[in-house]
Amino acid sequence: xxxxxxxxxxxxxxxxxxxxxxxxxxxxxxxxxxxxxxxxxxxxxxxxxxxxxxxxxxxxxxxxxxxxxxxxxxxxxxxxxxxxxxxxxxxxxxxxxxxxxxxxxxxxxxxxxxxxxxxxxxxxxxxxxxxxxxxxxxxxxxxxxxxxxxxxxxxxxxxxxxxxxxxxxxxxxxxxxxxxxxxxxxxxxxxxxxxxxxxxxxxxxxxxxxxxxxxxxxxxxxxxxxxxxxxxxx
Amino acid sequence: xxxxxxxxxxxxxxxxxxxxxxxxxxxxxxxxxxxxxxxxxxxxxxxxxxxxxxxxxxxxxxxxxxxxxxxxxxxxxxxxxxxxxxxxxxxxxxxxxxxxxxxxxxxxxxxxxxxxxxxxxxxxxxxxxxxxxxxxxxxxxxxxxxxxxxxxxxxxxxxxxxxxxxxxxxxxxxxxxxxxxxxxxxxxxxxxxxxxxxxxxxxxxxxxxxxxxxxxxxxxxxxxxxxxxxxxxx
DNA sequence: TTCGACATAATTGTTGACAATCCTGGCAAC
DNA sequence: GTTGCCAGGATTGTCAACAATTATGTCGAA
Numbered sequence: 001x002x003x004x005x006x007x008x009x010x011x012x013x014x015x016x017x018x019x020x021x022x023x024x025x026x027x028x029x030x031x032x033x034x035x036x037x038x039x040x041x042x043x044x045x046x047x048x049x050x051x052x053x054x055x056x057x058x059x060x061x062x063x064x065x066x067x068x069x070x071x072x073x074x075x076x077x078x079x080x081x082x083x084x085x086x087x088x089x090x091x092x093x094x095x096x097x098x099x100x101x102x103x104x105x106x107x108x109x110x111x112x113x114x115x116x117x118x119x120x121x122x123x124x125x126x127x128x129x130x131x132x133x134x135x136x137x138x139x140x141x142x143x144x145x146x147x148x149x150x151x152x153x154x155x156x157x158x159x160x161x162x163x164x165x166x167x168x169x170x171x172x173x174x175x176x177x178x179x180x181x182x183x184x185x186x187x188x189x190x191x192x193x194x195x196x197x198x199x200x201x202x203x204x205x206x207x208x209x210x211x212x213x214x215x216x217x218x219x220x221x222x223x224x225x226x227x228x229x230x231x232x233x234x
Numbered sequence: 235x236x237x238x239x240x241x242x243x244x245x246x247x248x249x250x251x252x253x254x255x256x257x258x259x260x261x262x263x264x265x266x267x268x269x270x271x272x273x274x275x276x277x278x279x280x281x282x283x284x285x286x287x288x289x290x291x292x293x294x295x296x297x298x299x300x301x302x303x304x305x306x307x308x309x310x311x312x313x314x315x316x317x318x319x320x321x322x323x324x325x326x327x328x329x330x331x332x333x334x335x336x337x338x339x340x341x342x343x344x345x346x347x348x349x350x351x352x353x354x355x356x357x358x359x360x361x362x363x364x365x366x367x368x369x370x371x372x373x374x375x376x377x378x379x380x381x382x383x384x385x386x387x388x389x390x391x392x393x394x395x396x397x398x399x400x401x402x403x404x405x406x407x408x409x410x411x412x413x414x415x416x417x418x419x420x421x422x423x424x425x426x427x428x429x430x431x432x433x434x435x436x437x438x439x440x441x442x443x444x445x446x447x448x449x450x451x452x453x454x455x456x457x458x459x460x461x462x463x464x465x466x467x468x
Numbered sequence: 469t470t471c472g473a474c475a476t477a478a479t480t481g482t483t484g485a486c487a488a489t490c491c492t493g494g495c496a497a498c
Numbered sequence: 499g500t501t502g503c504c505a506g507g508a509t510t511g512t513c514a515a516c517a518a519t520t521a522t523g524t525c526g527a528a
Contacts, residue, residue: 011303011511038480048513053480057288061295069245070480070519085383089330096326149319151396155389162385245481271509282483287510304489304510 017045017055022161025064025075027129028168032077036065063162076165080215083166087211090159094203097147097156104194109146113191116142117184124177132177133167139184143191166214176209251279251289256395259298259309261363262402266311270299297396310399314449317400321445324393328437331381331390338428343380347425350376351418358411366411367401373418377425400448410443 021041024030036056042049056073059065066076078086105113120135140160144153170176183206190199255275258264270290276283290307293299300310312320339347354369374394378387404410417440424433 011301037478039478049480050512054288054291057291058295061292067245071521072480082385086385089327089383089386089389092326092330093323096323149323151316151320151393152323155323155393159385159389273509283510284482305491306509 013047013051014054014058017041017047017051018058020045021055021059022062022064022164023130023133026133026164026167026171028172030075031168032075032165034075036073036075038072062158064165077218078163078166080218083163083211083215083218086159086163087207090156090163091204091207093152093156093159094144094207095200097144097149097152098200098203099196100147100149100152101143101191101199102146102148103191103196103199105146105191109142110188110192112142113139113188117181117188120184121181124174124181127174129172129177133171136180143187163210163214166218167210169213169217170210173213176213179209180206247281247285248288248292251275251281251285252292254279255289255293256296256298256398257364257367260367260398260401260405262406264309265402266309266399268309270307270309272306296392298399311452312397312400314452317397317445317449317452320393320397321441324390324397325438325441327386327390327393328378328441329434331378331383331386332434332437333430334381334383334386335378335425335433336380336382337425337430337433339380339425343376344422344426346376347373347422351415351422354418355415358408358415361408363406363411367405370414377421397444397448400452401444403451404444404447407447410447413443414440 021030021036030036038049038052038056041052045052056065056067060067060073064076065073067073116135116139120132120139123129123131123135137157137160141153141157144156147153183202187199187202187206190196190202255264255270264270272283272286272290275286279286290299290301294301294307298310299307301307350369350373354366354373357363357365357369371391371394375387375391378390381387417436421433421436421440424430424436
């Protein structure tokens with residue numbers, strides 16, 4: 001029965017390492033274009049190189065890092081047009097899911113959402129970015145999970161992961177966190193009231209801020225010399 | 235480029251192995267629930283175990299195989315409800331993509347589609363299942379690729395891959411192949427004529443047959459003993 | 469100074485052996 | 499006849515050393 005073995009099963013360690021790296025990317029601890037050296041990570045995370053290797057392969061599949069043969073991995077920098085495209089698909093998918101959630105929402109779903117939202121609010125108020133990130137992910141998972149279409153939920157989560165690199169701008173910003181918190185509350189309200197139009201609208205506008213903040217930040221800070229942006233010359 | 239490269243880059247070999255296994259699954263050479271033993275595959279495909287391992291991890295992420303820790307990999311058997319859910323999302327995404335294709339389609343797109351469709355028709359007529367499969371994939375890639383949203387195309391392809399295991403029923407069936415060929419022709423026609431409604435409708439109905447055939451087949455052939463179906467005893 | 473060849477260092481990719489784990493089948497006890 | 503247990507074998511997971519590749523820095527020549 002106990003699925004979670006006491007001594008971390010191998011594939012679990014890989015997933016654990018991948019999750020740690022993902023968090024470090026989202027929280028801005030690892031910046032775009034930063035190199036991810038296998039041995040270095042292996043020592044820091046106290047695992048063998050080969051585990052880090054598999055974790056990096058996982059993150060490459062997800063789209064969070066980029067691996068160049070014989071040259072190693074770097075955290076991927078999404079260009080603005082790709083971000084816009086991804087967000088447009090996210091909007092479509094999340095709308096689709098929101099339209100399929102049975103309304104008014106069941107008590108179990110509402111209770112779960114309120115509990116998670118509570119944790120998220122606490123994390124935001126105490127400026128605990130990591131806890132806020134985790135609670136935020138869990139909130140969306142339970143919210144969209146209520147649509148009854150697991151493959152759809154998986155897709156939504158996958159797309160969210162893809163732009164996690166983009167969230168390093170908003171994940172630490174108190175204003176954005178507070179805004180997200182309030183929007184979550186509004187969503188729960190709409191779910192309880194059975195107001196589908198409001199729910200869908202909330203989901204849609206919930207996506208905007210992080211996208212816009214990222215695009216603005218990326219064009220200001222990570223522009224490559226040689227691109228359209230005029231960069232100061234040394 | 236020569237596929238059978240003598241000195242293939244490592245990550246290329248992994249992708250190559252994954253692609254081979256995927257084809258073998260789609261063509262029904264590897265059946266659902268069949269075990270995939272690393273050493274065995276390594277010897278058969280003339281690569282090291284380590285490469286097979288990574289390829290299996292890839293296919294696991296795609297959803298074509300299932301890996302249980304310390305027990306190995308098997309080709310995944312999708313249950314009918316999951317297949318229905320996936321197809322419903324496919325329908326939504328392909329509709330979304332079809333709605334974004336600029337109409338009437340550009341000459342380059344049409345030329346490319348006609349060329350691929352020609353190859354597909356030849357393969358179907360000569361009952362070359364493998365060539366038909368490849369041409370079919372390429373057709374949909376170029377078709378939806380015309381929507382101008384690469385992440386969306388990637389998602390569509392990923393979902394198609396997920397149900398590739400389900401295609402082993404239709405991939406070898408002459409009737410289904412002929413039907414697909416004719417529907418492809420109709421799509422090209424709609425693209426050329428700039429008839430968006432017809433295009434969207436064609437995309438939608440194009441999904442039906444393989445889904446229905448798979449669900450019927452799975453319930454007839456792969457029912458687990460202990461389920462409602464009565465299975466013959468040896 | 470600038471350019472290019474060459475040696476050197478840093479990093480990834482590969483390999484085979486070893487350890488851990490899980491399934492199979494036989495054998496004994498009830 | 500069924501159940502439980504203990505080998506034995508098959509398979510996956512782990513590891514450290516080695517090979518291959520790419521980046522870096524130095525030196526000499528134009």
